[in-house]
Amino acid sequence: MRKVWIAAMVMAFGWLALSALTQAEDEKPKHTTKEVMKLAHKGGLMKKVADGKATEEEKKQLVELYTSLAGNKPKKGDAAAWKEKTDAVVAAAKDAAAGKEGAGALLTKAANCMGCHSAHK
Numbered sequence: 756m757r758k759v760w761i762a763a764m765v766m767a768f769g770w771l772a773l774s775a776l777t778q779a780e781d782e783k784p785k786h787t788t789k790e791v792m793k794l795a796h797k798g799g800l801m802k803k804v805a806d807g808k809a810t811e812e813e814k815k816q817l818v819e820l821y822t823s824l825a826g827n828k829p830k831k832g833d834a835a836a837w838k839e840k841t842d843a844v845v846a847a848a849k850d851a852a853a854g855k856e857g858a859g860a861l862l863t864k865a866a867n868c869m870g871c872h873s874a875h876k
Contacts, residue, residue: 784826791824801866804851805859814852821845829875840871 786794795801795817803809804817825841828834847865850858 782826784823786820786823788824788827788830791820791827795820795824796866796868801848801862804848805862805866807854807859814848818845818848818852821848832875837871837875840865840875 800809800813800817800820804814809817821841821844825838825845829837844862844865847858847862851862
């Protein structure tokens with residue numbers, strides 16, 4: 756009976772470990788910070804959304820990119836400051852994607868390049 760209990764415990768711990776590893780992989784952001792900068796900023800997607808000229812698909816893409824950005828770790832600087840800045844840009848992108856009044860200006864302000872680069876790059 757004791758061997759069955761030990762085997763069951765080993766299997767349970769193995770399952771928990773595998774589950775934790777799978778969950779950690781699932782939580783990894785879809786895009787790197789470099790990819791986000793290339794697509795959203797250098798590619799002009801953020802400006803297009805902020806100006807109200809983006810398609811629904813482009814709006815969704817920008818929200819996805821900024822959500823990935825928020826999930827990445829900064830190269831340097833305070834993680835709490837990174838979270839504050841990335842949470843603000845995600846919220847602004849969501850508002851702009853939803854067509855909220857004045858959201859384009861807020862998105863442009865939240866996506867201030869030097870605000871992040873000086874502290875985190």
